[in-house]
Amino acid sequence: MSRPIFRFAPSPNGHLHLGHAFSALLNARMAAEVAGRFLVRIEDTDETRSRQELVTAIFEDLTWLGLQWEQPVRIQSEHFPEYQSNLHRLWNMGAVYPCFCSRKEALGKALPIQDPDGQPHYGGTCRLLSPAEVNGRILRGDTHGWRIDMERAGDDAAAIWGDTMIAKRHVGSSYHIAVVTDDALQGITHVVRGMDIEPSTALHKLLQRLLGLPTPHYHHHELIRDAAGNKLSKSLASTSLRELRQKGTTAGDIRERLGFSGSEV
Structure with a gap:
């Protein structure tokens, strides 16, 4: 049997925050637990908001967290x-x-x-x-x-x-159409993402059925929220990993805060 394949697929329209860190760490850990593969994909189809410097920042943040992923990274705007x-x-x-x-x-x-x-x-x-x-x-x-x-x-x-x-x-x-196309082309077997994306799953399964594409296993995790109970968001200018790092927060601090202190990923 082929190895399970997980992916973390951020959009470069803002800096990563704790919610992204949780999702990336969770995908990497789940992949490691089943001897699977962990991919990173850049979802930059919104060319009006995506910026190259933010793509670079994403890789810097993930590396700082201690994550490793397969190369090459798929960049949606190239496809x-x-x-x-x-x-x-x-x-x-x-x-x-x-x-x-x-x-x-x-x-x-x-x-x-x-x-x-x-x-x-x-x-x-x-x-x-x-x-x-x-x-x-x-x-x-x-x-x-x-x-x-x-x-x-x-x-x-x-x-x-x-x-x-x-x-x-x-x-x-x-x-919607880009993500189902990429998941099929990359052989993604497990899609692990936040609860805020759960409603999209029905639409993605419909597109997969129409196009004859495989349907991955879906898991939607709880969201990381701020002190007021709001989900973290780029649009709300939630504190980014970059800002936390500049204030002296370590990657170990982030992992411990998110429940990954004992993780090998």
């Missing part, structure tokens, strides 16, 4: 053609459709229900366009993203997302 290939497969099977609506237009005709990220479900305006109009607008070069057609997908578990965007305007991919 857009592979994500677009799977997108075209979905289009050919009628599972997605192009959406020409701006964000304002989409919100203007949204349904009175929200997805797990708090965004209202898309009203399906572009789903009703005729094939001739769709082809004409694509040939004309009209800017568009791609949405999954939940009515055609027929997946009750993933329906909580509505016709969510699978490939963003101006980008050609999204977190």
Whole structure:
């Protein structure tokens, strides 16, 4: 049997904090416990927010924690053609459709229900366009993203997302399609991530089914929270590992605080 494969896949849109440290250490420990492999992947499909200096900082923080991972590291921004290939497969099977609506237009005709990220479900305006109009607008070069057609997908578990965007305007991919593509290509057998990502699992399993990709084992761990009970977040400017290190905190301190003081990883 092949060895189990775990991965830690941060986005370089901010510095890592204690929550990232916990997830990375947990993945590495679980991999070590089953003689598995531990990978690091950089999920930088959001090119407007991702920065190279933050990629470097991620590697520095993980090395400081004492982690080791296999090389080379997969960088998502280097693989857009592979994500677009799977997108075209979905289009050919009628599972997605192009959406020409701006964000304002989409919100203007949204349904009175929200997805797990708090965004209202898309009203399906572009789903009703005729094939001739769709082809004409694509040939004309009209800017568009791609949405999954939940009515055609027929997946009750993933329906909580509505016709969510699978490939963003101006980008050609999204977190969802990129992550299932990469997990399959890298042979990931165990996806260990925070509870805040759990709602995405239904959507990822749907995409895996449609594309004929293997479904890993999923485990969603508890989140590290601040004194007020809020989950740590880059958007909330939670204290980063870099800041803690500058204040004199050691990697051993971090491991002990997170419950990994006796860990070999």
